[in-house]
Amino acid sequence: MNITSDLLRGHTETIILKHLLEKDSYGYEINKAIQEKTNNQYELKEATLYSAFRRLETSGLIVSYWGDEQTGARRRYYAITNEGRAYYTQNRKDWEDAKTLIETLI
Amino acid sequence: MNITSDLLRGHTETIILKHLLEKDSYGYEINKAIQEKTNNQYELKEATLYSAFRRLETSGLIVSYWGDEQTGARRRYYAITNEGRAYYTQNRKDWEDAKTLIETLI
DNA sequence: AATATATACCTTGACAGGCGAAGTATAATG
DNA sequence: CATTATACTTCGCCTGTCAAGGTATATATT
Numbered sequence: 262m263n264i265t266s267d268l269l270r271g272h273t274e275t276i277i278l279k280h281l282l283e284k285d286s287y288g289y290e291i292n293k294a295i296q297e298k299t300n301n302q303y304e305l306k307e308a309t310l311y312s313a314f315r316r317l318e319t320s321g322l323i324v325s326y327w328g329d330e331q332t333g334a335r336r337r338y339y340a341i342t343n344e345g346r347a348y349y350t351q352n353r354k355d356w357e358d359a360k361t362l363i364e365t366l367i
Numbered sequence: 368m369n370i371t372s373d374l375l376r377g378h379t380e381t382i383i384l385k386h387l388l389e390k391d392s393y394g395y396e397i398n399k400a401i402q403e404k405t406n407n408q409y410e411l412k413e414a415t416l417y418s419a420f421r422r423l424e425t426s427g428l429i430v431s432y433w434g435d436e437q438t439g440a441r442r443r444y445y446a447i448t449n450e451g452r453a454y455y456t457q458n459r460k461d462w463e464d465a466k467t468l469i470e471t472l473i
Numbered sequence: 474a475a476t477a478t479a480t481a482c483c484t485t486g487a488c489a490g491g492c493g494a495a496g497t498a499t500a501a502t503g
Numbered sequence: 504c505a506t507t508a509t510a511c512t513t514c515g516c517c518t519g520t521c522a523a524g525g526t527a528t529a530t531a532t533t
Contacts, residue, residue: 270373272472279473295472334480336481356374359371359374362371373519395508395510415490439508
């Protein structure tokens with residue numbers, strides 16, 4: 262277990278949805294953005310990232326479509342739905358609650 | 368998944384160690400203390416609590432001994448070791464790092 | 474021309490922590 | 504005498520994470 266793996270568990274979906282709030286995006290780009298935002302302290306493992314996409318799409322929180330790149334590798338773009346936005350908002354609240362709880366207990 | 372289960376994952380050991388920093392204690396008492404501190408918002412499930420004790424003891428972070436109660440149910444007391452103290456301190460630091468990371472990303 | 478690197482996605486199987494459910498035992502309360 | 508509170512234990516499942524492996528295209532290097 263690295264430093265943050267268990268402590269970050271459960272935030273993957275929220276992290277992805279946060280990124281998609283700004284614009285439609287795809288896996289590789291989202292992960293690069295995470296690395297830049299955190300000065301390379303953190304990145305999602307690919308298997309984690311893509312399994313989160315599956316969950317989110319199955320739950321109707323995001324939808325996907327293939328990009329129309331004429332060159333380079335193909336990209337599957339994701340867009341957040343209204344349900345996804347609501348879920349994100351709830352997750353933010355849950356985080357605030359969890360943070361308070363943890364600060365109280367540790 | 369209830370509100371906090373995944374967000375609190377990985378903090379169980381730290382919560383227990385924090386309590387043991389103050390005094391030797393036993394499972395039931397630790398859990399009651401958690402409930403009081405959080406105004407009944409949170410409690411450790413028994414299976415979670417006792418499996419954490421097993422892990423902590425196997426790792427040498429706590430040691431246990433039976434209480435000498437003359438009445439009532441028997442109690443297994445736990446005491447934190449020096450290794451446990453060091454582990455707690457590290458966990459606190461990891462939490463600060465994780466918190467910063469999460470705030471950056473969600 | 475061949476090799477390495479970057480971009481981009483996907484799947485399988487295992488692991489580990491959390492937890493539902495069930496069980497055991499003693500003491501106090503109504 | 505039945506219920507509740509105290510107190511601990513074990514079994515087996517669930518779920519998010521991730522190591523490892525795979526596919527494909529484009530660019531840079533040797």
